[in-house]
Amino acid sequence: MSPLKQNAIVVSDEGTPVLKQVDIHRPGPGEVLIKVIAAGQTPSDWMIAERARLTGAVLGLDFAGVVEEVGADVPETVRHVGERVCGFVHGGTTHRGSFCEYLVASARYGIIAIPDSWSFEQAASVGCAGFTVLQNLYDTYLDLPTPLTPAAEPFSILIYGGSSSLGIYAIQIAKLSGLRVITTASKRNFELLRSYGADEVYDYNDPAVGQKIKTSTQGKLTHAMDTISEGNTGKIIADAFSDDGGLVGTALPYESIRADIRNHFTLVYHLLGKDFDFPFPYRVNPDNYELSEKYAQLLSATVALGKFKPMPTLIMPKGLASVEEGFAYMKGGKVSAQKIIYRIADTPKE
Ligand SMILES: NC(=O)c1ccc[n+]([C@@H]2O[C@H](COP(=O)([O-])OP(=O)(O)OC[C@H]3O[C@@H](n4cnc5c(N)ncnc54)[C@H](OP(=O)(O)O)[C@@H]3O)[C@@H](O)[C@H]2O)c1
Known part of the structure; x- marks a missing residue:
């Protein structure tokens, strides 16, 4: 007792x-x-x-x-x-x-x-970060591969803010799901994020970061989770995305700056x-x-x-x-x- x-x-x-x-x-x-x-x-x-x-x-x-x-x-x-x-x-x-x-x-x-x-x-x-990541990824993309049913053909996903708690768990869920994981962080965290499965890491302080991600993904990026959702994160994601647009899972609610990109906010509670x-x-x-x-x-x-x-x-x-x-x-x-x-x-x- x-x-x-x-x-x-x-x-x-x-x-x-x-x-x-x-x-x-x-x-x-x-x-x-x-x-x-x-x-x-x-x-x-x-x-x-x-x-x-x-x-x-x-x-x-x-x-x-x-x-x-x-x-x-x-x-x-x-x-x-x-x-x-x-x-x-x-x-x-x-x-x-x-x-x-x-x-x-x-x-x-x-x-x-x-x-x-x-x-x-x-x-x-x-707890909070792990559940938030699953809810955000799989409520945003209903047919996204999971760690239990990984993708046969990898495609790219941007985990914006990879060194946040949400980011470190999102990188792992995406990687275990068979995706190619692109992320952003301060330079001091690059090696750490690679050790968690990130394929490419970019410095979010670099003014050309969005364009660099667009080039690396050959203009085909349509999937992202924004674990920060503040300041200029929407602009960086908009710069990185395909000209065909796409869908972004966000940790905080905000409007996309591109009409062809839809933001989807989820709340873990x-x-x-x-x-x-x-x-x-x-x-x-x-x-x-x-x-x-x-x-x-x-x-x-x-x-x-x-x-x-x-x-x-x-x-x-x-x-x-x-x-x-x-x-x-x-x-x-x-x-x-x-x-x-x-x-x-x-x-x-x-
Ligand atoms: N919707 C929901 O249900 C839900 C649930 C949980 C959390 N959240 C929200 O999600 C956000 C993240 O939470 P968290 O616990 O994961 O945060 P956290 O771990 O405290 O975030 C700290 C990290 O944020 C990174 N960071 C800060 N500004 C950045 C920027 N402009 N671009 C890229 N990275 C940046 C820093 O990266 P560096 O050190 O590498 O610079 C640092 O590693 C918070 O706003 C939180 O309130 C929402």
Whole structure:
């Protein structure tokens, strides 16, 4: 039996992260209670704290831990006590946030089993980014090959922003799906991205980057995922694309600057099977459950192939007590090809 109170990072009245004692909740139908071992940071964490400003909500999307208790209707074939699991929740909006000791999460959606070869710290980097990439690629391109059914004839895809968390996982999904992967990053990350499967890497600071990609793809590029979706990313993709146009999956919503290129935005929270009000009101519908199952199964099966590698991590020294520092590091634009990780056990005792 887990204790009744726990340490957690909650949203303050000012929209900042604070360490507090909060209640531990019990799992309801379709849910599990997870003892969190490590939590990963995403840009959404500080944005939700500041913009939604839901005082007292527990922050944190990404988690890795061990199933402590299962809800009454959760069959052994779905989740079991003692199982190592990782995934994401809609942190910063309710008591379900991953920056805590004991988290209630869905037993089926936004969650997968951790392979034996991964540490909890590595696994805590995968949830939000891994699910976002699958949802974005396969909702945007309904017939895109998958790691389970790779392309017989490779064609090019641009993973714009390859050194972001989304980018490192998108490069791998695209490569395992048999595609030729072209990506962009700062020069310091070129070798790293090649080690994750990128065929060609371009410096996004080069003013001619779009044209160079167009030349290299012989003017035939029609597929891209924009993992950054800010600043001049739309212009670079427009410069790189075929004169026939194409389709771009985006991480944030924005209008394409070319009439023959269509942008398709997806939001990962749709995969959690619950209503939400931030970043906009959304009511769940039956299609969501099907897609949530589909992507949880696809991510599990891809990981089980043994070729999908976790991204580099930056482990903060004081567990949950380092979250404020982690937010400042990320807001300062210092995150580069790395996932900030908090080990819960590193949190100093009072
Ligand atoms: N729609 C959804 O459901 C969803 C889900 C998750 C995240 N997101 C959003 O997706 C975006 C990426 O999230 P993330 O967690 O993957 O970010 P992240 O890992 O924190 O991104 C950091 C990386 O971004 C790269 N970068 C920054 N500006 C760039 C530019 N102009 N061109 C190319 N690369 C650039 C940096 O590359 P270098 O260091 O190489 O310069 C750095 O490695 C965020 O806006 C996030 O809010 C959306």
